[in-house]
Amino acid sequence: MTAPASHIRASHVLGAHVTPFGKLEGSSTVSLMTEAAQGALDAAGLQRSDIDGLICGYSTALPHLMLATVFSEHFGLRPNYAHAIQMGGGTGAGMLMLGDALIRAGEAHTILVVGGENRLTGMSRDAAVQTLAQVGHPKAESPLGATIPAYYALTAARYLHETGASQADLAELAVLMRRLASDTPGAQLTAPIAVDDVLGSKTIADPLKLMDCCPISDGGAAVILSAEPGEGPGMRIIGAGQAHTHQHISEAPDDICLGAKLASARAFERAGASVADMGYLAVYDSFTVTLALLLEALGVCAPGQAGKDAAAGRFARMGDLPLNTHGGLLSYGHCGVAGAMAHFVEAWRQMTGRAGPRQIAGEPALGLYHGDGGVLSSHVSLILERTS
Numbered sequence: 001m002t003a004p005a006s007h008i009r010a011s012h013v014l015g016a017h018v019t020p021f022g023k024l025e026g027s028s029t030v031s032l033m034t035e036a037a038q039g040a041l042d043a044a045g046l047q048r049s050d051i052d053g054l055i056c057g058y059s060t061a062l063p064h065l066m067l068a069t070v071f072s073e074h075f076g077l078r079p080n081y082a083h084a085i086q087m088g089g090g091t092g093a094g095m096l097m098l099g100d101a102l103i104r105a106g107e108a109h110t111i112l113v114v115g116g117e118n119r120l121t122g123m124s125r126d127a128a129v130q131t132l133a134q135v136g137h138p139k140a141e142s143p144l145g146a147t148i149p150a151y152y153a154l155t156a157a158r159y160l161h162e163t164g165a166s167q168a169d170l171a172e173l174a175v176l177m178r179r180l181a182s183d184t185p186g187a188q189l190t191a192p193i194a195v196d197d198v199l200g201s202k203t204i205a206d207p208l209k210l211m212d213c214c215p216i217s218d219g220g221a222a223v224i225l226s227a228e229p230g231e232g233p234g235m236r237i238i239g240a241g242q243a244h245t246h247q248h249i250s251e252a253p254d255d256i257c258l259g260a261k262l263a264s265a266r267a268f269e270r271a272g273a274s275v276a277d278m279g280y281l282a283v284y285d286s287f288t289v290t291l292a293l294l295l296e297a298l299g300v301c302a303p304g305q306a307g308k309d310a311a312a313g314r315f316a317r318m319g320d321l322p323l324n325t326h327g328g329l330l331s332y333g334h335c336g337v338a339g340a341m342a343h344f345v346e347a348w349r350q351m352t353g354r355a356g357p358r359q360i361a362g363e364p365a366l367g368l369y370h371g372d373g374g375v376l377s378s379h380v381s382l383i384l385e386r387t388s
Contacts, residue, residue, distance in 0.1 A: 284329070
């Protein structure tokens with residue numbers, strides 16, 4: 001039964017699961033979504049029949065017009081609500097925000113939010129490049145041969161020039177993510193690296209090096225949201241905000257991270273909290289410069305200081321403000337929609353004491369989850385609260 005909307009103030013996370021990321025031969029979009037969804041149901045102690053809502057994203061490896069109902073049929077669901085959305089890298093965060101809104105509106109009681117894709121083994125390199133080139137303007141940008149790394153390289157060059165930060169500072173963020181991934185089960189990249197390794201890796205688009213960029217992966221992730229809390233330690237969404245400032249980098253505002261500031265301000269206002277209250281961070285990190293720009297736009301770091309704060313240990317697992325403790329996109333991996341959902345799964349594990357030997361000190365009362373799509377174009381912020 002759907003609970004009356006007036007009685008619902010927040011959606012509760014009952015379970016979550018992320019598959020290993022990397023080269024998963026024989027996997028498919030549907031198989032990865034299935035593995036993630038079943039893992040989340042098992043974590044929640046639920047059956048498929050308990051699900052009355054489904055939200056999924058897109059898959060570049062399976063570009064179906066009706067992916068939500070394709071998966072519903074495959075997984076044996078007959079939901080009252082099924083929907084697929086597209087927001088680029090921000091899709092996972094947007095799906096979770098939509099699920100929260102639907103539950104608070106009384107449209108569904110228990111929603112499965114799921115994404116998965118065999119982007120590494122299911123697409124050729126040329127097909128992946130061509131698909132992702134849609135981010136660029138078809139007349140003003142793409143004909144010039146620009147790629148997503150090139151767009152982010154432009155933002156990196158400007159960031160370094162305006163803040164006085166160095167390429168070594170950006171490299172510190174890659175080193176941190178690799179250190180965190182090194183003991184995370186299922187992470188794609190686990191071999192330790194140092195700043196010199198990052199700086200010495202192949203130039204992809206100056207000033208970005210290979211190790212400044214996230215890998216392409218196969219993988220899946222899923223979350224169960226509900227109108228009612230489960231048993232034991234839990235987590236709920238108490239604030240959410242979105243902002244969309246541009247699609248193409250040539251039309252971006254002078255403050256390219258304006259969207260992050262607007263989205264997080266809306267989420268913090270709804271939650272009645274501020275960035276100073278946060279005890280855990282889950283922030284999108286497609287490139288090292290993405291992470292630096294977002295951490296600074298969200299008010300976590302002063303301009304030009306994100307890499308220096310990482311080097312000082314502020315974001316380490318036992319630091320003052322743990323960040324992406326599974327290794328983020330930069331090292332756990334990036335498979336599209338589920339890439340940033342892995343950040344949310346990790347936040348749930350850490351904030352509810354489910355991270356095992358990787359558990360941070362204590363369980364933070366509040367956390368910030370932020371995703372972005374395009375070239376810092378579409379932003380979603382969620383404020384997470386631990387419940388007992």
